[in-house]
Amino acid sequence: MTNAEQISEVTTIGEGAMPFESHLQHIFLQQKAAFNANAYPSYDQRVRDLKSLKKAILSSKKTLLSALEKDFHYRSHDESLLGDIFSSLSSIDYTIKHLRRWMKPQKRHVGVVFQPAEAKVIYQPRGVVGIISPWNYPVFLTIGPLVAAIAAGNRAMIKVSEFTPHTNAVLTHLLADVFAADKVSVVQGETDIAQAFSSLPFDHLLFTGSTQVGRHVMKAAAENLVPVTLELGGKSPVIMDDEMPVDDAVSRFIYGKTMNAGQTCVAPDYIFCPKGRVDELVGAIEKQYNIMYPKHEGSSKRTRIINTRQYLRLKGYIDEAKSSGANVISLGGLPADDATCFMPLTLVTDTDPTMRVMREEIFGPILPIVGYDEIQDVIDAVNAGPRPLGLYIQSFNKAFQEKLLTQTHAGGVCINDAAFHVVVDDLPFGGIGESGMGSYHGIEGFRTFSHSKALLKRGRLFFSDMLFPPYGKKIHELFYRFFIS
Structure with missing residues:
Protein backbone atom coordinates (compact mmCIF):
# COMPACT_ATOMS: atom_id res chain seq x y z
CA MET A 1 0.00 0.00 0.00
CA GLY A 233 -6.21 12.76 35.87
CA GLY A 234 -7.76 14.06 39.06
CA LYS A 235 -6.99 16.73 41.60
CA SER A 236 -3.24 16.95 42.15
CA PRO A 237 -2.41 19.03 45.23
CA VAL A 238 0.51 21.28 46.08
CA ILE A 239 1.35 21.08 49.80
CA MET A 240 3.46 23.89 51.25
CA ASP A 241 4.98 23.76 54.71
CA ASP A 242 5.09 26.66 57.16
CA GLU A 243 8.85 27.16 56.85
CA MET A 244 9.12 27.22 53.05
CA PRO A 245 10.10 30.63 51.62
CA VAL A 246 6.99 31.57 49.69
CA ASP A 247 8.83 32.94 46.64
CA ASP A 248 10.78 29.68 46.38
CA ALA A 249 7.58 27.64 46.58
CA VAL A 250 5.87 29.67 43.86
CA SER A 251 8.88 29.47 41.54
CA ARG A 252 8.78 25.67 41.82
CA PHE A 253 5.08 25.07 41.00
CA ILE A 254 3.82 28.00 38.94
CA TYR A 255 5.02 26.93 35.49
CA GLY A 256 3.56 23.48 36.00
CA LYS A 257 0.22 25.27 36.41
CA THR A 258 0.46 27.95 33.72
CA MET A 259 1.99 25.88 30.91
CA ASN A 260 -0.59 25.11 28.22
CA ALA A 261 -3.04 27.33 30.14
CA GLY A 262 -3.27 24.69 32.86
CA GLN A 263 -4.56 22.07 30.40
CA THR A 264 -2.17 19.41 31.67
CA CYS A 265 -3.19 16.21 33.47
CA VAL A 266 -0.40 16.64 36.03
CA ALA A 267 -0.88 20.39 36.56
CA PRO A 268 -1.28 21.48 40.19
CA ASP A 269 -5.02 21.50 40.83
CA TYR A 270 -5.09 23.27 44.20
CA ILE A 271 -2.77 24.36 47.00
CA PHE A 272 -2.68 23.54 50.70
CA CYS A 273 -1.08 26.55 52.40
CA PRO A 274 -0.66 27.31 56.13
CA LYS A 275 -3.60 29.55 57.04
CA GLY A 276 -1.48 32.44 58.20
CA ARG A 277 0.39 32.59 54.88
CA VAL A 278 -2.45 32.55 52.34
CA ASP A 279 -2.30 36.30 51.63
CA GLU A 280 1.48 36.13 51.33
CA LEU A 281 1.14 33.26 48.87
CA VAL A 282 -1.44 35.12 46.77
CA GLY A 283 0.89 38.12 46.53
CA ALA A 284 3.86 35.95 45.56
CA ILE A 285 1.90 34.13 42.84
CA GLU A 286 0.66 37.43 41.42
CA LYS A 287 4.18 38.88 41.40
CA GLN A 288 5.68 35.84 39.63
CA TYR A 289 2.81 35.60 37.13
CA ASN A 290 3.23 39.26 36.16
CA ILE A 291 6.94 38.65 35.52
CA MET A 292 6.29 35.58 33.39
CA TYR A 293 3.34 37.05 31.48
CA PRO A 294 3.65 40.88 31.48
CA LYS A 295 0.48 42.83 30.76
CA HIS A 296 2.07 44.94 28.03
CA GLU A 297 2.52 41.84 25.87
CA GLY A 298 -1.25 41.40 25.74
CA SER A 299 -3.10 38.13 25.35
CA SER A 300 -2.57 37.53 21.63
CA LYS A 301 0.42 35.25 22.24
CA ARG A 302 -1.01 33.35 25.21
CA THR A 303 -2.20 29.76 24.93
CA ARG A 304 -6.00 29.55 24.78
CA ILE A 305 -8.51 27.14 26.21
CA ILE A 306 -8.96 24.50 23.51
CA ASN A 307 -12.61 25.26 22.68
CA THR A 308 -15.75 27.06 23.82
CA ARG A 309 -17.10 24.01 25.63
CA GLN A 310 -14.05 23.75 27.88
CA TYR A 311 -13.91 27.53 28.34
CA LEU A 312 -17.53 27.69 29.51
CA ARG A 313 -16.93 24.76 31.87
CA LEU A 314 -14.08 26.67 33.53
CA LYS A 315 -16.03 29.90 33.61
CA GLY A 316 -18.87 28.01 35.31
CA TYR A 317 -16.47 26.90 38.07
CA ILE A 318 -15.47 30.51 38.68
CA ASP A 319 -19.02 31.85 38.65
CA GLU A 320 -20.25 29.18 41.06
CA ALA A 321 -17.34 29.74 43.47
CA LYS A 322 -17.91 33.49 43.43
CA SER A 323 -21.66 33.16 44.03
CA SER A 324 -20.95 30.74 46.91
CA GLY A 325 -18.76 33.27 48.74
CA ALA A 326 -15.28 32.46 47.49
CA ASN A 327 -12.77 35.21 46.77
CA VAL A 328 -11.81 35.13 43.06
CA ILE A 329 -8.63 36.91 41.97
CA SER A 330 -7.88 37.25 38.25
CA LEU A 331 -4.17 37.86 37.67
CA GLY A 332 -2.19 39.75 35.06
CA GLY A 333 -4.50 42.68 34.41
CA LEU A 334 -6.02 41.11 31.29
CA PRO A 335 -9.65 39.97 31.46
CA ALA A 336 -10.97 36.65 30.24
CA ASP A 337 -12.24 36.83 26.66
CA ASP A 338 -15.26 34.75 25.70
CA ALA A 339 -14.69 35.30 21.99
CA THR A 340 -11.11 33.95 21.93
CA CYS A 341 -11.35 31.54 24.91
CA PHE A 342 -8.50 33.36 26.68
CA MET A 343 -8.43 32.97 30.45
CA PRO A 344 -5.69 34.29 32.75
CA LEU A 345 -4.54 32.48 35.85
CA THR A 346 -7.31 32.89 38.40
CA LEU A 347 -6.85 32.27 42.12
CA VAL A 348 -9.72 31.18 44.35
CA THR A 349 -9.56 31.52 48.14
CA ASP A 350 -12.13 31.02 50.91
CA THR A 351 -13.36 27.87 49.22
CA ASP A 352 -15.49 25.10 50.67
CA PRO A 353 -15.47 21.41 49.72
CA THR A 354 -18.91 21.54 48.06
CA MET A 355 -17.79 23.86 45.26
CA ARG A 356 -17.27 22.25 41.86
CA VAL A 357 -13.83 23.82 41.71
CA MET A 358 -12.92 21.72 44.75
CA ARG A 359 -14.72 18.55 43.64
CA GLU A 360 -13.89 18.22 39.94
CA GLU A 361 -10.61 18.19 38.06
CA ILE A 362 -9.99 21.76 36.88
CA PHE A 363 -7.80 21.23 33.79
CA GLY A 364 -7.37 24.92 33.21
CA PRO A 365 -5.89 28.14 34.65
CA ILE A 366 -7.83 28.19 37.92
CA LEU A 367 -5.95 27.62 41.18
CA PRO A 368 -7.79 27.31 44.52
CA ILE A 369 -5.81 27.92 47.72
CA VAL A 370 -6.91 26.07 50.87
CA GLY A 371 -5.60 27.19 54.25
CA TYR A 372 -4.72 24.56 56.86
CA ASP A 373 -3.78 24.47 60.56
CA GLU A 374 -2.17 21.03 60.99
CA ILE A 375 -0.41 18.92 58.39
CA GLN A 376 -2.33 15.87 59.58
CA ASP A 377 -5.52 17.61 58.42
CA VAL A 378 -3.97 17.86 54.95
CA ILE A 379 -2.97 14.20 54.94
CA ASP A 380 -6.46 13.18 56.03
CA ALA A 381 -8.05 15.36 53.32
CA VAL A 382 -5.85 13.92 50.56
CA ASN A 383 -6.45 10.35 51.73
CA ALA A 384 -10.21 10.90 51.96
CA GLY A 385 -10.47 11.62 48.24
CA PRO A 386 -9.50 9.75 45.07
CA ARG A 387 -5.77 9.20 44.82
CA PRO A 388 -4.25 11.99 42.73
CA LEU A 389 -2.09 11.65 39.64
CA GLY A 390 0.54 13.97 41.15
CA LEU A 391 1.37 15.32 44.59
CA TYR A 392 3.74 18.26 44.95
CA ILE A 393 5.57 18.92 48.21
CA GLN A 394 7.05 22.39 48.70
CA SER A 395 9.41 22.04 51.64
CA PHE A 396 13.11 21.82 52.45
CA ASN A 397 12.29 20.00 55.70
CA LYS A 398 13.18 16.30 55.27
CA ALA A 399 10.86 15.16 58.06
CA PHE A 400 7.95 17.02 56.43
CA GLN A 401 8.79 15.49 53.07
CA GLU A 402 9.03 11.97 54.49
CA LYS A 403 5.75 12.29 56.38
CA LEU A 404 3.86 13.16 53.21
CA LEU A 405 5.71 10.60 51.08
CA THR A 406 4.87 7.72 53.42
CA GLN A 407 1.37 8.73 54.57
CA THR A 408 -0.25 9.63 51.23
CA HIS A 409 -0.68 7.90 47.87
CA ALA A 410 -0.28 9.44 44.44
CA GLY A 411 0.70 8.34 40.96
CA GLY A 412 3.88 10.40 41.21
CA VAL A 413 5.46 12.94 43.54
CA CYS A 414 7.63 16.00 43.03
CA ILE A 415 9.49 17.64 45.89
CA ASN A 416 10.16 21.33 45.27
CA ASP A 417 8.90 21.00 41.71
CA ALA A 418 5.56 20.27 40.09
CA ALA A 419 4.43 18.30 37.04
CA PHE A 420 7.84 17.82 35.42
CA HIS A 421 8.37 14.27 36.64
CA VAL A 422 6.32 13.39 33.56
CA VAL A 423 9.20 14.30 31.21
CA VAL A 424 11.97 12.52 33.13
CA ASP A 425 12.44 9.62 30.73
CA ASP A 426 13.69 7.11 33.29
CA LEU A 427 10.72 7.55 35.65
CA PRO A 428 7.51 5.56 35.22
CA PHE A 429 4.43 7.67 34.59
CA GLY A 430 1.00 6.55 35.69
CA GLY A 431 -1.81 7.03 38.14
CA ILE A 432 -3.35 5.05 40.93
CA GLY A 433 -7.02 4.34 41.51
CA GLU A 434 -9.18 6.98 39.82
CA SER A 435 -6.09 8.72 38.43
CA GLY A 436 -5.06 5.71 36.39
CA MET A 437 -3.92 2.13 36.07
CA GLY A 438 -0.51 0.93 34.96
CA LYS A 453 7.36 -14.71 29.21
CA ALA A 454 8.79 -17.08 31.82
CA LEU A 455 11.29 -19.65 30.59
CA LEU A 456 12.54 -22.64 32.59
CA LYS A 457 15.14 -24.60 30.66
CA ARG A 458 16.66 -27.97 31.50
CA GLY A 459 19.39 -29.99 29.83
CA ARG A 460 20.12 -33.70 29.80
CA LEU A 461 20.38 -34.05 33.58
CA PHE A 462 16.99 -34.32 35.32
CA PHE A 463 16.53 -35.20 38.99
CA SER A 464 13.02 -33.94 39.74
CA ASP A 465 11.53 -37.33 38.83
CA MET A 466 12.89 -38.64 42.14
CA LEU A 467 9.93 -36.86 43.78
CA PHE A 468 7.37 -38.41 41.45
CA PRO A 469 4.91 -41.01 42.83
CA PRO A 470 4.70 -43.50 44.33
CA TYR A 471 5.01 -41.39 47.47
CA GLY A 472 6.51 -42.64 50.69
CA LYS A 473 10.03 -43.17 49.37
CA LYS A 474 13.06 -42.21 51.46
CA ILE A 475 13.70 -39.23 49.16
CA HIS A 476 10.27 -37.82 50.07
CA GLU A 477 11.04 -38.11 53.77
CA LEU A 478 14.38 -36.35 53.33
CA PHE A 479 12.84 -33.62 51.16
CA TYR A 480 10.11 -32.85 53.68
CA ARG A 481 12.63 -32.80 56.53
CA PHE A 482 14.89 -30.26 54.81
CA PHE A 483 12.38 -28.08 53.01
CA ILE A 484 9.03 -28.28 54.84
CA SER A 485 9.92 -28.18 58.52
Missing part, protein backbone atom coordinates in the same frame (compact mmCIF):
# COMPACT_ATOMS: atom_id res chain seq x y z
CA THR A 2 1.36 3.43 -0.91
CA ASN A 3 1.54 6.29 1.56
CA ALA A 4 -1.19 8.15 -0.32
CA GLU A 5 -3.45 5.09 -0.18
CA GLN A 6 -2.77 4.71 3.53
CA ILE A 7 -3.64 8.36 4.25
CA SER A 8 -6.81 8.02 2.21
CA GLU A 9 -7.77 4.89 4.12
CA VAL A 10 -7.17 6.53 7.47
CA THR A 11 -9.05 9.74 6.82
CA THR A 12 -12.18 8.28 5.24
CA ILE A 13 -13.33 6.10 8.13
CA GLY A 14 -17.05 6.64 8.50
CA GLU A 15 -17.24 8.65 5.23
CA GLY A 16 -17.23 5.96 2.54
CA ALA A 17 -19.33 2.96 1.69
CA MET A 18 -17.71 0.66 4.25
CA PRO A 19 -19.16 1.03 7.79
CA PHE A 20 -16.53 2.37 10.17
CA GLU A 21 -16.74 -0.74 12.38
CA SER A 22 -15.81 -2.88 9.37
CA HIS A 23 -13.09 -0.46 8.38
CA LEU A 24 -11.52 -0.56 11.85
CA GLN A 25 -11.75 -4.34 11.84
CA HIS A 26 -10.06 -4.41 8.44
CA ILE A 27 -7.10 -2.35 9.69
CA PHE A 28 -6.86 -4.46 12.83
CA LEU A 29 -6.82 -7.76 10.94
CA GLN A 30 -4.27 -6.38 8.49
CA GLN A 31 -1.96 -5.49 11.37
CA LYS A 32 -2.60 -8.80 13.12
CA ALA A 33 -1.59 -10.74 10.02
CA ALA A 34 1.53 -8.62 9.58
CA PHE A 35 2.50 -9.18 13.21
CA ASN A 36 2.02 -12.93 12.96
CA ALA A 37 4.35 -12.92 9.97
CA ASN A 38 7.04 -11.14 12.00
CA ALA A 39 6.28 -11.72 15.67
CA TYR A 40 9.66 -10.66 17.02
CA PRO A 41 11.16 -7.67 15.13
CA SER A 42 14.91 -7.41 15.51
CA TYR A 43 16.66 -4.77 17.57
CA ASP A 44 18.00 -3.21 14.37
CA GLN A 45 14.52 -2.95 12.85
CA ARG A 46 13.08 -1.32 15.96
CA VAL A 47 15.90 1.22 16.11
CA ARG A 48 15.51 2.00 12.40
CA ASP A 49 11.82 2.68 12.96
CA LEU A 50 12.52 4.97 15.91
CA LYS A 51 15.20 6.90 14.06
CA SER A 52 12.90 7.33 11.06
CA LEU A 53 10.17 8.59 13.38
CA LYS A 54 12.53 11.13 14.93
CA LYS A 55 13.64 12.35 11.50
CA ALA A 56 10.01 12.78 10.42
CA ILE A 57 9.13 14.79 13.55
CA LEU A 58 12.08 17.11 13.02
CA SER A 59 11.18 17.55 9.35
CA SER A 60 7.57 18.37 10.31
CA LYS A 61 8.39 20.63 13.26
CA LYS A 62 7.17 23.90 11.72
CA THR A 63 4.07 22.26 10.31
CA LEU A 64 3.24 20.74 13.69
CA LEU A 65 3.69 24.09 15.45
CA SER A 66 1.36 25.77 12.98
CA ALA A 67 -1.23 23.00 13.34
CA LEU A 68 -1.12 23.15 17.14
CA GLU A 69 -1.61 26.92 16.98
CA LYS A 70 -4.69 26.50 14.79
CA ASP A 71 -6.23 23.80 16.98
CA PHE A 72 -5.92 25.95 20.10
CA HIS A 73 -6.81 29.16 18.22
CA TYR A 74 -3.47 30.21 19.58
CA ARG A 75 -0.91 28.20 21.44
CA SER A 76 2.51 29.44 22.41
CA HIS A 77 5.08 27.92 20.06
CA ASP A 78 7.50 27.69 22.98
CA GLU A 79 5.01 25.60 24.94
CA SER A 80 4.45 23.39 21.89
CA LEU A 81 8.21 22.99 21.42
CA LEU A 82 8.73 22.06 25.07
CA GLY A 83 5.55 20.11 25.79
CA ASP A 84 5.08 18.28 22.50
CA ILE A 85 8.20 18.31 20.33
CA PHE A 86 11.09 18.14 22.82
CA SER A 87 9.36 15.57 25.01
CA SER A 88 8.66 13.33 22.00
CA LEU A 89 12.25 13.53 20.71
CA SER A 90 13.68 12.99 24.18
CA SER A 91 11.60 9.83 24.57
CA ILE A 92 12.90 8.48 21.25
CA ASP A 93 16.54 9.27 22.08
CA TYR A 94 16.32 7.69 25.53
CA THR A 95 14.63 4.57 24.17
CA ILE A 96 17.21 4.06 21.42
CA LYS A 97 20.02 4.44 23.95
CA HIS A 98 18.66 1.76 26.29
CA LEU A 99 16.66 -0.57 24.04
CA ARG A 100 19.33 -3.25 23.58
CA ARG A 101 19.56 -3.75 27.34
CA TRP A 102 15.78 -3.77 27.74
CA MET A 103 15.37 -6.46 25.08
CA LYS A 104 17.96 -8.76 26.62
CA PRO A 105 16.40 -11.75 28.40
CA GLN A 106 16.65 -11.30 32.15
CA LYS A 107 18.21 -14.12 34.17
CA ARG A 108 16.29 -15.30 37.23
CA HIS A 109 17.31 -17.47 40.17
CA VAL A 110 16.57 -21.21 40.22
CA GLY A 111 16.33 -22.82 43.64
CA VAL A 112 18.45 -25.85 44.53
CA VAL A 113 15.41 -28.13 44.36
CA PHE A 114 15.01 -27.49 40.63
CA GLN A 115 18.66 -27.71 39.66
CA PRO A 116 20.21 -28.19 37.20
CA ALA A 117 18.22 -25.62 35.21
CA GLU A 118 18.21 -22.03 34.13
CA ALA A 119 15.41 -19.48 34.31
CA LYS A 120 14.88 -16.36 32.24
CA VAL A 121 12.25 -13.76 31.46
CA ILE A 122 11.88 -13.08 27.75
CA TYR A 123 10.22 -9.80 26.74
CA GLN A 124 7.98 -10.69 23.85
CA PRO A 125 5.90 -8.18 21.82
CA ARG A 126 2.21 -8.30 22.67
CA GLY A 127 1.00 -7.90 19.08
CA VAL A 128 -1.38 -5.16 17.94
CA VAL A 129 -1.83 -2.41 20.51
CA GLY A 130 -4.39 0.38 20.59
CA ILE A 131 -3.51 3.93 21.63
CA ILE A 132 -6.18 6.54 22.37
CA SER A 133 -4.58 9.96 22.67
CA PRO A 134 -6.03 13.21 24.07
CA TRP A 135 -6.17 16.79 22.80
CA ASN A 136 -4.08 18.65 25.37
CA TYR A 137 -0.64 17.43 24.18
CA PRO A 138 -1.71 15.73 20.96
CA VAL A 139 1.82 15.11 19.67
CA PHE A 140 3.62 13.91 22.81
CA LEU A 141 0.70 11.85 24.09
CA THR A 142 0.50 10.13 20.70
CA ILE A 143 4.22 9.73 20.03
CA GLY A 144 5.19 8.77 23.60
CA PRO A 145 3.04 5.61 23.76
CA LEU A 146 3.88 4.83 20.14
CA VAL A 147 7.61 4.91 20.91
CA ALA A 148 7.11 2.41 23.72
CA ALA A 149 4.95 0.19 21.52
CA ILE A 150 7.48 0.17 18.66
CA ALA A 151 10.39 -0.40 21.05
CA ALA A 152 8.60 -3.48 22.37
CA GLY A 153 8.11 -4.77 18.80
CA ASN A 154 4.39 -4.16 18.34
CA ARG A 155 2.06 -2.86 15.65
CA ALA A 156 -0.12 0.09 16.64
CA MET A 157 -3.50 1.62 15.84
CA ILE A 158 -3.94 5.16 17.13
CA LYS A 159 -7.24 6.97 17.76
CA VAL A 160 -6.54 10.71 17.93
CA SER A 161 -8.78 13.34 19.51
CA GLU A 162 -11.44 14.95 17.37
CA PHE A 163 -10.64 18.30 19.04
CA THR A 164 -7.29 18.66 17.24
CA PRO A 165 -8.06 18.13 13.53
CA HIS A 166 -5.15 20.20 12.17
CA THR A 167 -2.57 18.38 14.29
CA ASN A 168 -4.20 15.05 13.43
CA ALA A 169 -3.78 15.74 9.73
CA VAL A 170 -0.06 16.42 10.16
CA LEU A 171 0.46 13.37 12.36
CA THR A 172 -1.43 11.17 9.91
CA HIS A 173 0.80 12.21 7.00
CA LEU A 174 3.93 12.09 9.15
CA LEU A 175 3.31 8.56 10.36
CA ALA A 176 2.21 7.36 6.91
CA ASP A 177 5.55 8.55 5.52
CA VAL A 178 7.40 6.43 8.10
CA PHE A 179 5.26 3.32 8.53
CA ALA A 180 3.17 1.04 6.36
CA ALA A 181 -0.50 0.86 7.31
CA ASP A 182 -0.02 -2.67 8.63
CA LYS A 183 2.49 -1.35 11.18
CA VAL A 184 1.06 2.00 12.35
CA SER A 185 -2.35 3.44 11.45
CA VAL A 186 -4.11 6.59 12.61
CA VAL A 187 -7.89 6.79 12.81
CA GLN A 188 -9.97 9.90 13.35
CA GLY A 189 -13.56 10.44 14.30
CA GLU A 190 -16.12 11.27 16.94
CA THR A 191 -17.41 9.34 19.94
CA ASP A 192 -18.94 6.50 17.91
CA ILE A 193 -15.57 5.68 16.33
CA ALA A 194 -13.84 5.92 19.72
CA GLN A 195 -16.33 3.42 21.13
CA ALA A 196 -15.81 1.01 18.24
CA PHE A 197 -12.05 1.42 18.54
CA SER A 198 -12.16 0.55 22.25
CA SER A 199 -14.09 -2.61 21.45
CA LEU A 200 -11.43 -4.10 19.15
CA PRO A 201 -9.65 -7.20 20.51
CA PHE A 202 -6.28 -5.52 20.90
CA ASP A 203 -3.39 -7.23 22.64
CA HIS A 204 -3.09 -4.11 24.82
CA LEU A 205 -4.93 -0.78 24.97
CA LEU A 206 -3.56 2.48 26.35
CA PHE A 207 -5.95 5.36 26.97
CA THR A 208 -5.07 8.90 28.02
CA GLY A 209 -7.97 11.12 29.03
CA SER A 210 -10.59 11.76 31.66
CA THR A 211 -11.53 9.36 34.44
CA GLN A 212 -15.15 9.33 33.24
CA VAL A 213 -14.25 8.25 29.71
CA GLY A 214 -11.60 5.87 31.09
CA ARG A 215 -14.34 3.87 32.78
CA HIS A 216 -16.12 3.37 29.44
CA VAL A 217 -12.87 2.39 27.72
CA MET A 218 -12.08 -0.19 30.39
CA LYS A 219 -15.60 -1.60 30.22
CA ALA A 220 -15.38 -1.99 26.43
CA ALA A 221 -11.93 -3.59 26.65
CA ALA A 222 -13.15 -6.02 29.30
CA GLU A 223 -15.52 -7.64 26.79
CA ASN A 224 -12.44 -8.99 24.99
CA LEU A 225 -10.26 -9.34 28.11
CA VAL A 226 -7.92 -6.72 26.68
CA PRO A 227 -5.32 -5.54 29.23
CA VAL A 228 -5.45 -1.77 29.64
CA THR A 229 -3.24 1.07 30.75
CA LEU A 230 -5.30 4.09 31.81
CA GLU A 231 -3.62 7.48 32.11
CA LEU A 232 -6.28 9.64 33.70
CA SER A 439 2.40 3.05 33.80
CA TYR A 440 4.70 3.71 30.89
CA HIS A 441 7.77 5.80 29.88
CA GLY A 442 11.28 4.38 29.87
CA ILE A 443 11.69 0.73 30.73
CA GLU A 444 8.19 0.66 32.22
CA GLY A 445 6.81 1.61 28.81
CA PHE A 446 8.77 -1.15 27.13
CA ARG A 447 7.50 -3.67 29.67
CA THR A 448 3.91 -2.41 29.53
CA PHE A 449 3.82 -3.25 25.83
CA SER A 450 5.70 -6.55 26.28
CA HIS A 451 4.64 -9.91 27.61
CA SER A 452 7.07 -11.10 30.28
